[in-house]
Amino acid sequence: MGRIALEGIRKSFGTVDVIHGIDLEIGEGELVVFVGPSGCGKSTLLRLIAGLDQPTSGKIEIDGVDVTRKGAADRGLAMVFQSYALYPHMTVRQNLSFGLENARMPKAEIDQRVEEAARMLDIGELLTRRPTQLSGGQRQRVAIGRAIVRNPTAFLLDEPLSNLDAELRGTMRAELAALHARLATTMIYVTHDQIEAMTLADRIVVLRKGRIEQVDTPLNLYNRPQNLFVAGFIGAPNMNFFVTEAKSGRAALPGGAEVVLDHAGPVTIGIRPQHLRLAQDSERAIAAKVHLVEALGAETVVHASAEGAGSILTVLEGQPLIERGAEIRLAFDDENIHAFDADGQRIG
Amino acid sequence: MARFGETVGRVATLPLVLIARAFDPVLRLWQRGTGTGGMVAFFLLPNMAIFGVFVIIPLVLNFVYSLTGGTNILLGDRSFIGFGQYGRLLECGNYLQPLTCREDQFWTAVRNTSLFVLFQVSLMVCVSMITALILNRNIAGRGFFRAVFFFPVLLSPVVVGLIWRWILQRQGLMNLIVTNLGFDPVVWLNDRFFAFAAAIGVSTWAHMGFYTLILLAGLQAIPKDLYEAAEMDATPPARVFWRITLPLLGPNLAVVLVLALIRGVQIFDEAYVLTGGGPGTSTLFLTQYIYEVGFASFLRNPGLAAAASILMGLVLVVLTLIQLGLSRRAERGNTR
Incomplete structure (x- = not known):
């Protein structure tokens, strides 16, 4: 239970097309994260799945049943909102039981489900409080609890951690991962935070301007981005790009370094900052001049620039002695090179 | 262009600047004498003076008048009789039967006003709520309808009374419709029941726009997320409302109740123009009674009118305190 399939989903608001034909299958018990820049349509897509908005065209199936024209109430899904959307005039217990009362569930069963969810989320002591008497993290737990008690086919989470501070976000992220492992229910999670996406997801859906750019596991997205957008979007700091020309199976990089490519014509070579290192004397390398050194302790971020290539970011392990204005040579391994053609699609 | 705008702005505000400069030496002197705290009193003074002259002094005078007797209007010519006027107003065999009271008209007015408040405030809250709920929906021509419902608020109560008197008179618009539908004309304002109902209906029509606006503001302040959460929770529409x-909407409803209640007790102008208190005393309300006893009747009694208005004021204070208490409780309920 909990298979969700989207087929040719389009959504327009007036004359503005927001979602341009999305096809996606989400497996039972899978945790899929929608990620992308602001305005890419990730929240809209989630609302279409929830039934809070209707698609302009296309089909949504849950467990093989077409629910496209069904209302939110009839889809068996539960949603955790970015703002938590807790009823401010109700206690935590009333918030948790409200949906169950709507379903005319016996009181004993409601109490049992509420107690169980409260125990699972460690909010048992908060049941008599109102939302305004809770901290951000506690409210978040209650919002998740409200979804859990309904025992839904799938959970939809719309940037649930974005209102929390960094420390709490880390804690809640771990708790969400544990919760998913325990419940084994399908979850669709919207975020713009890469760390959340990478750490939580079974698969990540990268969206841009209402289109899917790539759907893959977090590590595949990182290791084999299928296009320039995904390569630049996934990974922090952003990937370095060098625009060059491939001739006779070779592409030249700044400083004379060359890479072997089975391609001819304009190409963009991408190398992640973590995959550059200080070169030995005889090694193939990119020559660059250092502008800024950020020593973070465990690693050092070097901002440099190469002639004809603009800025280059390098993340070096440890605390190498590099000063601003120094000339450095940055080496790389062939297996860490990402090459993209003139259309931004991956080569090889 | 910006420079031109700046010049125009300077010229337009010149009179204000000159006035402010004229006050400057006085303000400096005051601040030197009283410190920064004294400036608060300085700026509050004009408003407090107006409040004192038009509210506090008349209130005290009114109370003093209520302790005096006679028909003379000048306080110096009146005799002190203590709480005699209050005794006269409250002297009654059975308060539910005005005719057993010494001032039967006062108790008739009290009864009429109480019934008016009960029905008019209930009707007002219901109608305003329904209108606000409809106007809060994404209906076509929403802006137009909002204006239509708010427009009567802008009219003078006397104009409202005149319009409806014209509509409801024997040869008015209402009877034109009634006769065209094949029924006999009704003398609306000469019938005790219809006249009372008309007073309620007209005052509701005249003021509902204001209350609708307060409720509409409250409805729009409720986060949309809550309704979406309720939708996900499969909540039936009636349950969403309740x-x-x-x-x-509790705090807004409490404000509406307080204001509607106060206005209801004070009902005068539109009802007076519409029915003149009749037929008989069927639409005689407290304020009209006070006005007639104090100023309009041949044997005027300002002391009795003052005592009646003090009693009415006390009732209003009690009602307001109750409503404010409820409002605070509702507010605490929503934010706690």
Whole structure:
């Protein structure tokens, strides 16, 4: 239970097309994260799945049943909102039981489900409080609890951690991962935070301007981005790009370094900052001049620039002695090179 | 262009600047004498003076008048009789039967006003709520309808009374419709029941726009997310209204209740123009009674009118305190 399939989903608001034909299958018990820049349509897509908005065209199936024209109430899904959307005039217990009362569930069963969810989320002591008497993290737990008690086919989470501070976000992220492992229910999670996406997801859906750019596991997205957008979007700091020309199976990089490519014509070579290192004397390398050194302790971020290539970011392990204005040579391994053609699609 | 705008702005505000400069030496002197704290009193002074002259002094005078007797209007010519006027007003065999009271008209007015408040405030809250709920929906021509419902608020109560008297008179618009539908004309304002109902209906029509606006503001302040959460929770529309909308609208409803109640007790102008208190005393309300006893009747009694208005004021204070208490409780309920 909990298979969700989207087929040719389009959504327009007036004359503005927001979602341009999305096809996606989400497996039972899978945790899929929608990620992308602001305005890419990730929240809209989630609302279409929830039934809070209707698609302009296309089909949504849950467990093989077409629910496209069904209302939110009839889809068996539960949603955790970015703002938590807790009823401010109700206690935590009333918030948790409200949906169950709507379903005319016996009181004993409601109490049992509420107690169980409260125990699972460690909010048992908060049941008599109102939302305004809770901290951000506690409210978040209650919002998740409200979804859990309904025992839904799938959970939809719309940037649930974005209102929390960094420390709490880390804690809640771990708790969400544990919760998913325990419940084994399908979850669709919207975020713009890469760390959340990478750490939580079974698969990540990268969206841009209402289109899917790539759907893959977090590590595949990182290791084999299928296009320039995904390569630049996934990974922090952003990937370095060098625009060059491939001739006779070779592409030249700044400083004379060359890479072997089975391609001819304009190409963009991408190398992640973590995959550059200080070169030995005889090694193939990119020559660059250092502008800024950020020593973070465990690693050092070097901002440099190469002639004809603009800025280059390098993340070096440890605390190498590099000063601003120094000339450095940055080496790389062939297996860490990402090459993209003139259309931004991956080569090889 | 910006420079031109700046010049125009300077010229337009010149009179204000000159006035402010004229006050400057006085303000400096005051601040030197009283410190920064004294400036608060300085700026509050004009308003407090107006409040004192038009509210506090008349209130005290009114109370003093209520302790005097006679028909003379000048206080110096009146005799002190203590709480005699209050005794006269409250002297009654059975308060539910005005005719057994010494001032039967006062108790008739009290009864009429109480019934008016009960029905008019209930009707007002219901109608305003329904209108606000409809106008809060994404209906076509929403702006136009909002204006239509608010427009009567802009009219003078006397104009409202005249319009409806014209509509409801024997040869008025209403009877034109009634006769065209094949029924006999009704003398609306000469019938005790219809006249009372008309007073309620007209005053509701005249003021509902204002209350609708307050409720509409409250409805729009309820986060959309809550309704979406309720939708995900499969909440039936009626339950959404009773369990989410209504509790969250509590503070606004309390404000509407307080204001409608106060206005209801004070009903005078539109009802007076519409029915003149008749037929008989069927639409005689407290304020009209006070006006007639104090100023309009041949044997005027300003002391009795003052005592009646003090009693009415006390009732209003009690009602307001009750409503404010409820309002605070509703507000605490929503934010706690």
